[in-house]
Amino acid sequence: MAQKENGLYVRRIQRTSLPVDTIELAKYLIGKTLVHDARAGRMSGRIVETEAYVLGDAAGHAYRGLTPRNKSLFLDRGHAYVYRAYGLHFLLNVSSEVRGVGAGVLLRALEPLDGIPLMRLHRGQAPLIDLARGPGRLSQAMGIGLQHDGLDLCAAGPLWLGDSAGPTGEIGRSVRIGISRDTRRLLRFYERGIPYVSGPKRSRV
DNA sequence: AGTGCGATTGACT
DNA sequence: GTCAATCGCACTA
Numbered sequence: 001m002a003q004k005e006n007g008l009y010v011r012r013i014q015r016t017s018l019p020v021d022t023i024e025l026a027k028y029l030i031g032k033t034l035v036h037d038a039r040a041g042r043m044s045g046r047i048v049e050t051e052a053y054v055l056g057d058a059a060g061h062a063y064r065g066l067t068p069r070n071k072s073l074f075l076d077r078g079h080a081y082v083y084r085a086y087g088l089h090f091l092l093n094v095s096s097e098v099r100g101v102g103a104g105v106l107l108r109a110l111e112p113l114d115g116i117p118l119m120r121l122h123r124g125q126a127p128l129i130d131l132a133r134g135p136g137r138l139s140q141a142m143g144i145g146l147q148h149d150g151l152d153l154c155a156a157g158p159l160w161l162g163d164s165a166g167p168t169g170e171i172g173r174s175v176r177i178g179i180s181r182d183t184r185r186l187l188r189f190y191e192r193g194i195p196y197v198s199g200p201k202r203s204r205v
Numbered sequence: 206a207g208t209g210c211g212a213t214t215g216a217c218t
Numbered sequence: 219g220t221c222a223a224t225c226g227c228a229c230t231a
Contacts, residue, residue: 051212069226084226087223108212136214
């Protein structure tokens with residue numbers, strides 16, 4: 001079902017289109033659209049930065065097995081895993097493997113498209129560049145919280161993934177940001193030359 | 206039962 | 219550059 005979004009028609013990504021592999025999904029999601037149809041209106045953004053938290057990853061929340069908090073990581077690919085970080089920020093992941101395997105892709109930054117005034121209402125008068133630049137800011141701008149944990153992003157519902165064109169340029173790769181274990185692997189992906197990407201400046205080019 | 210620490214951000218020196 | 223906010227969960231005992 002096509003829905004008008006930012007002047008373009010974007011439809012939901014079907015689960016069968018999602019790669020059944022965490023790293024492949026992290027790359028696939030670059031350039032796709034995240035949409036939140038909230039009561040106050042639609043918010044959407046182009047995904048420009050992701051991180052893969054793979055099977056057996058000591059930095060991943062699923063590393064020590066299934067718990068009440070991380071159970072959404074074990075859902076079939078394409079479900080939301082939302083958790084609270086540092087007691088105050090919400091971070092959004094997309095589960096990334098078959099049901100029963102705990103792994104996910106963290107969404108770290110968006111280029112805002114629809115509902116920018118609404119995002120500003122959530123975030124304050126931040127520059128457009130900073131509205132959803134960083135995983136905590138992304139969730140705050142989009143109005144995402146624990147109530148979205150476990151939602152199917154490929155089904156009818158308020159939060160979904162839109163089938164936009166994909167990356168316009170090259171996909172860059174770097175180490176992940178802010179972790180203390182398994183720090184060496186290049187599991188962060190971002191669209192090169194895009195100002196909406198988070199992290200230190202040298203890891204944005 | 207107590208402790209320590211984040212997949213972060215914003216304010217401040 | 220440093221640091222506090224703030225809380226669920228893993229880990230120790």
